[in-house]
Amino acid sequence: MDTKISAVADKKGIVTLKTIQHTLGKHTNLVTLVVLIVALGIMTGGRALQISSLQNLMVAEAVRAFAALGVGLIIINRGIDLSIGQVVGLVACVSASLAQTSDYAGALYPGTVFPVFLPIIVGIAVGTLFGIINGLLVAYGNLPPFIATLGTMSIAAGLQLIYTRASTIGSLKNEYKHIAQGSLGPLPYLMIYVLAAVLILWIMMTQTRQGKAFYAIGGNPQAARVSGINVKLNLLKVYALGGFLYGISGVLLSSRLGLANPLTGDGMELDAIAAATVGGISHSGGIGTIGGIFIGVFTLGIITFGMTYMGVDSYYQLLVKGMIIIVAVYFDMKRHAKRA
Amino acid sequence: MKKLIVAALVIMTAVNFTFAAGQQEAGSEKVTIGALIRNTDEQFVADYAENLKKLAAERGVDLKLLDSRSDQAMQLDQLNVLLTQGVKHFVIVPNVTEATEDMAKKIDAVGGGAAFSNIQPSVEALKVSPNFYLASSPESVAGQIQAQILDEYFQAHPEKMANGDPNAIDAIFLYGQLGHPAQVFRSEAAVKGLKDAGYTVNIVAEDTANWKPDEAQAKMDTWLAAYSGKFDVVIANNDGMALGAVESLLTNKYTDDPSDPTKDVDGDGTVLRVPVIGVDATGVAVKSMSEKKLFATVLQDAVGQSTTAFELAYMMATEGSATGKDAWGISPLTEVTGESPATDAAIVGQCYLVPFAAVTMDNYKEFMQ
Amino acid sequence: MAQDQNYILEMCNITKKFPGVLALDDVTLRVRPGTVHSLMGENGAGKSTMMKCLFGIYQEDGGEIFVNGKKENFSSAKHALETGVSMIHQELSIVPERSVMENIWLGREPGKKLGPVQFVDHKKMFKDTETLLKNLEMEFSPNDRMGSLSISHQQACEIAKAVSCDASIVVMDEPTSSLTETEVNHLFKIINSLRDKGVAIIYISHKMSEIFQISDDVSVMRDGKLIATKKASELDEDKLIKLMVGRDMTNRFPPVDSIPAEVCLSAKNYTSDVERSFKDISLDLRKGEILGLGGLVGAQRTEFVESIFGLRKIKTGTLSINGKEIRIKSPEDAINAGIGLITEDRRGSGIFPLLSIIDNTSIPSLKGCRKKVGFLDHKKIFNTATGINKKLRTKTPTFHTPIQNLSGGNQQKVIVSRWLMTLPEILIMDEPTRGIDVGAKYEIYTIMSELVNAGKAIIMVSSEMPELIGMSHRVAVLCNGNLxxxxxxxxxxxxxxMRLATQFE
Incomplete structure (x- = not known):
């Protein structure tokens, strides 16, 4: 295999080589996605594959995509984050409460007019704050990430209930709802946001020192330290970045739903971790790409979409999703075992 | 990055290739109704869904029933998918009232309509078009009925008030999952109902047992140790938790006659020292009542609500409109009530209130299966 | 082969090959009952390989093992234990959260039957342990938590465990490496009482004074061969050292003919933050010099050089580079000061297994490989990294191959390339040729020689005597944390x- 690659590389040079190797490394994910799309097309006689379906899929997965990108980066750094769902929920509640119509009597701050950008900024700040707390606990408090984020998960869940008094925050301003519900011609805004985030993070991971540091820490933290990388600071950074992305996810979720309550975002951590995993992010660290996470999100998305389209009972959807995750990771592990 | 482009290209090609096929999808002769239901883990919703399937089979309707697992985002995605498939008429058990307006708008955009059950739609949702209906007995009614039953009980047995003050009720509350609409509305309405009946409500203890009997039993065990003799009643958001509390009271011998837990010594209708009350009128709950353990429950009429909603959607699909017509023998309201959304004169004609029933010692036999 | 009943253990003509290495070459070791038999030799002489063959951890390629005249071929340490052969490892294998008696009887707890069910008989376990500890004059209770005991007491438990299985042969691997003087004396008392009971003890240690204090017989190994077995009374320290190191030095090294110039790095009074690590070390390093750093395992050489590099904390000490005092608190500081470190544990703290050779080479140098906006200059990275690797003759299909696919020697060259890319003035190489084959070793030596010729300075930590002798301008020796x-x-x-390396007090 390697010699073949080198032959190509010698002729065409660095970019092609890198791309081919990365693509080969992650080939299974893309194949899985394409197979699923084709299968869906066959099973519905092609009817499920329309432009509007693609729009539905993009819109449905956008919020999860942000969460998956966040946790994917954390997993690349040998971490894990269980607080996602509750942090996203808390952010949704906080941002929704600042975006309620001022004449709505049931509003959390009735009669107060907040500018539209405020819920966005505050929401993202809350998410980032939780990311920073997670990062501090993991990097400087030396808590195992599983435990640290289990703690913050519970804290975020509690804060949601306290902040909302366990009720639903509705009646959001139309301008606010437009952030996630609007579209530019046939392109939903949500799709544009996701593509922009993917592009920016892809650049970060492949074109900057930051990305190299993350891969190095995930690959071998001791070696990274010897190489002059500040491991603790970078762990803090990746959890904070994760929190930032959950913040965006939470804001978009409340904007899209036009409401938020303590149930919002429940269980999203599992979807996000599953998507990142299916996308080829290895839990042993140092492996995975932004594109892989993106594909992972849409692989799970197309399963949900397809089964919903065909009217499969949601109980079976859980079953099938579980099996896809196990199968995808099984082959991934096998591939890495062979390489090692 | 290249991989992403490849992926996008593959998807696009597949889409373009089959786009024409998608366009050709012709409406079949069969009536199609979409059903978006909250979560069949809940007994009420499960009964509701079962009845819908039965009705659809009887009428030859193509029913597309989707369960959102309590996730409003998922319900929205499911709505989008069904709209893509050309479904126009819906029966909806929403996750939250606040989401109904946006859903109505989406359905209205394709010229469709929907009937909402169980959780009431907002006034704004019904105002979207005359093709949106309420077919429900709202959650809060369950709480109101609990309050009514307890009011009757304490009027008949004032000696059962722990603190001797006939106007102050000392209550223990067992909540469902916090923030769940059924938890919020049932609890609020129960307290409000008791207050409206002239009582002061002292909450001796309150906590969530997440709808679960075992959690409720454990909570009750703890509370009994702390508050024995200091509470008048246990109010639970559902029958499961109520039965958990009953079990705890029985094992802790908190009964009229500690030596014989089958004897209703004081003749108040329950062998326990205090009444325990739930919601749902499940089979086990009614059986427990027959043994004078559980004191009372409230029937949320799943069959009635689902039949009403189904008939409304069916009429829209077959006759173009259901405005002003009866459904399951129920007529639309003509006057406003104190209950949202039937508070706005403009849309009272879109509200179909399904009767509900208190299940007490007097009538429980009617509900035994 | 007729077996002599005078010996309790005979390992005859043991040969063990590893790819490219003859680890044991026809070694015969005979141990008499009721004696302490010391096994000596440099690091890598084959002592532990020998013991691993005894316990079935390695399968010998040739030779036979006899215990009490009976041929044995142990498949595991448990199997050996059942036959009365026990080993006390340098790293104690205890379960710290369980009690002393549970540790001693782990896996073979006395049982009692209650109907069809087998229960652990705690009462019997306690009684047996109590008797056992009393006989060995150990002053702790069977119920004490293992983790609460001192290291010497934990070790005593391991010995008790061996005694409890009626072991007739007990192997002790560097048992005193983490003990204090009084603890050592207590251990010796236990060893003596075991010997009096007829137990044979194989004692592996580097500490000369101990050897002469406790041994009856001494066997010396070197380069996988048994050099001699002699009575301790026939030896003295000088004779022993000669036996241990007396090898012929063939020309395995390139000439190192640079002439050291002015001092470029000067460490003063370096004392570790950690107790029992290095203390009060002052060393100078000159430009164009290879300073060898010798010592036995546990001499704290790695700890010392890693402190210079900012990986470990120091309590006291100052560091000057080119006469200017600087503080190094992290590897980043060290790299900025022109220091590079090739760590001892290539797998653990050297390579990024899944990353390419390019990435592995360029990681500490990326700061200097950026374009205006902060984007990496991939072209520059590729050219520089491949350039250095080519110069060092790293053999690889492509420079995008993950480093884990390369041989140890080539991995090491990539790591050397990594540090050359940072353009260091001072390179610290901790065991630079560990685990790589002879050819690659020579190439690494050549690179080192070229570097010092170009005026760089190298600190080379090495456990290989020939390497220290063949490559160094000067050799500093540590023993037990002292220079x-x-x-x-x-x-x-x-x-x-060797004399300096064993100068314990």
């Missing part, structure tokens, strides 16, 4: 190094 001496070029020889 016991610095040998100038003319004084560098095995005897001197």
């Amino acid at each position: 016991t001496g610095v040998l100038e070029k003319n004084d560098i020889n095995s005897e001197n190094i």
Whole structure:
């Protein structure tokens, strides 16, 4: 295999080589996605594959995509984050409460007019704050990430209930709802946001020192330290970045739903971790790409979409999703075992 | 990055290739109704869904029933998918009232309509078009009925008030999952109902047992140790938790006659020292009542609500409109009530209130299966 | 082969091959009952390989093992234990959260039957343990938590465990490495009482004084061969050292003919933050010099050089580079000061297994490979990294191959390339040729020689005597955290190094 690659590389040079190797490394994910799309097309006689379906899929997965990108980066750094769902929920509640119509009597701050950008900024700040707390606990408090984020998960869940008094925050301003519900011609805004985030993070991971540091820490933290990388600071950074992305996810979720309550975002951590995993992010660290996470999100998305389209009972959807995750990771592990 | 482009290209090609096929999808002769239901883990919703399937089979309707697992985002995605498939008429058990307006708008955009059950739609949702209906007995009614039953009980047995003050009720509350609409509305309405009946409500203890009997039993065990003799009643958001509390009271011998837990010594209708009350009128709950353990429950009429909603959607699909017509023998309201959304004169004609029933010692036999 | 009943253990003609290495070459070791038999030799002489063959951890390629005259071929340590052969490892294998008696009887708890169910008989376990500890004069209770005991007591438990299985042969691997003087004396008392009971003890240690204090017989190994077995009374320290290091030095090294110039790095009074690590070390390093750092395992050489590099904390000490005092608190500081470190544990803290050779080479140098906006200059990275690797003759299909696919020697060259890319003035190489084959070793030596010729300075930590002798301008020797001496070029020889390395007090 390697010699073949080198032959190509010698002729065409660095970019092609890198791309081919990365693509080969992650080939299974893309194949899985394409197979699923084709299968869906066959099973519905092609009817499920329309432009509007693609729009539905993009819109449905956008919020999860942000969460998956966040946790994917954390997993690349040998971490894990269980607080996602509750942090996203808390952010949704906080941002929704600042975006309620001022004449709505049931509003959390009735009669107060907040500018539209405020819920966005505050929401993202809350998410980032939780990311920073997670990062501090993991990097400087030396808590195992599983435990640290289990703690913050519970804290975020509690804060949601306290902040909302366990009720639903509705009646959001139309301008606010437009952030996630609007579209530019046939392109939903949500799709544009996701593509922009993917592009920016892809650049970060492949074109900057930051990305190299993350891969190095995930690959071998001791070696990274010897190489002059500040491991603790970078762990803090990746959890904070994760929190930032959950913040965006939470804001978009409340904007899209036009409401938020303590149930919002429940269980999203599992979807996000599953998507990142299916996308080829290895839990042993140092492996995975932004594109892989993106594909992972849409692989799970197309399963949900397809089964919903065909009217499969949601109980079976859980079953099938579980099996896809196990199968995808099984082959991934096998591939890495062979390489090692 | 290249991989992403490849992926996008593959998807696009597949889409373009089959786009024409998608366009050709012709409406079949069969009536199609979409059903978006909250979560069949809940007994009420499960009964509701079962009845819908039965009705659809009887009428030859193509029913597309989707369960959102309590996730409003998922319900929205499911709505989008069904709209893509050309479904126009819906029966909806929403996750939250606040989401109904946006859903109505989406359905209205394709010229469709929907009937909402169980959780009431907002006034704004019904105002979207005359093709949106309420077919429900709202959650809060369950709480109101609990309050009514307890009011009757304490009027008949004032000696059962722990603190001797006939106007102050000392209550223990067992909540469902916090923030769940059924938890919020049932609890609020129960307290409000008791207050409206002239009582002061002292909450001796309150906590969530997440709808679960075992959690409720454990909570009750703890509370009994702390508050024995200091509470008048246990109010639970559902029958499961109520039965958990009953079990705890029985094992802790908190009964009229500690030596014989089958004897209703004081003749108040329950062998326990205090009444325990739930919601749902499940089979086990009614059986427990027959043994004078559980004191009372409230029937949320799943069959009635689902039949009403189904008939409304069916009429829209077959006759173009259901405005002003009866459904399951129920007529639309003509006057406003104190209950949202039937508070706005403009849309009272879109509200179909399904009767509900208190299940007490007097009538429980009617509900035994 | 007729077996002599005078010996309790005979390992005859043991041969063990590893790819490219003859680890044991026809070694015969005979141990008499009721004696302490010391096994000596440099690091890598084959002592532990020998013991691993005894316990079935390695399968020998040739030779036979007899216990009490009976041929044995142990498949595991448990199997050996059942036959009365026990080993006390340097790293104790205890379960710290369980009690002393549970540790001693782990896996073979006395049972009692209650109907069809087998229960652990705690009462019997306690009683047996109590008797056992009393016989060995150990002053702790069977119920004490293992983790609460001192290291010497934990070790005593392991010995008790061996005794409890009626072991007739007990192997002790560097048992005193983490003990204090009084603890050592207590251990010796236990060893003596075991010997009096007829138990044979194979005692592996580097500490000369101990050897003469406790041994009856001494066997010396070197380069996988048994050099001699002698009565301790026939030996003295000088004779022993000669036996251990007396090898012929063939020309395995390139000439190192640079002439050291002015001092470029000067460490003063370096004392570790951690107790029992290095203390009060002062060393100078000159431009164009290879300073060898010798010592036995546990001499704290790695700890010392890693402190210079900012990986470990120091309590006291100052560091000057080119006469200017600087503080190094992290590897980043060290790299900025022109220091590079090739760590001892290539797998653990050297390579990024899944990353390419390019990435592995360029990671500490990316700061200097950026374009205006902060984007990486991939072209520059590729050219620089491949350039250095080509110069070092790293053999690889492509430079995008993950480093884990390369051989140890080539991995090491990539790591050397990594540090050359940072353009260091001072390179610290901790065991630079560990685990790589002879050819690659020579290439690494050549690179080192070229570097010092170009005016760079190298600190080379090495456990291989020939390497220290063949490559160093000077050799500093540590023992037990102390700098016991610095040998100038003319004084560098095995005897001197070994003497300084074993100068414990």
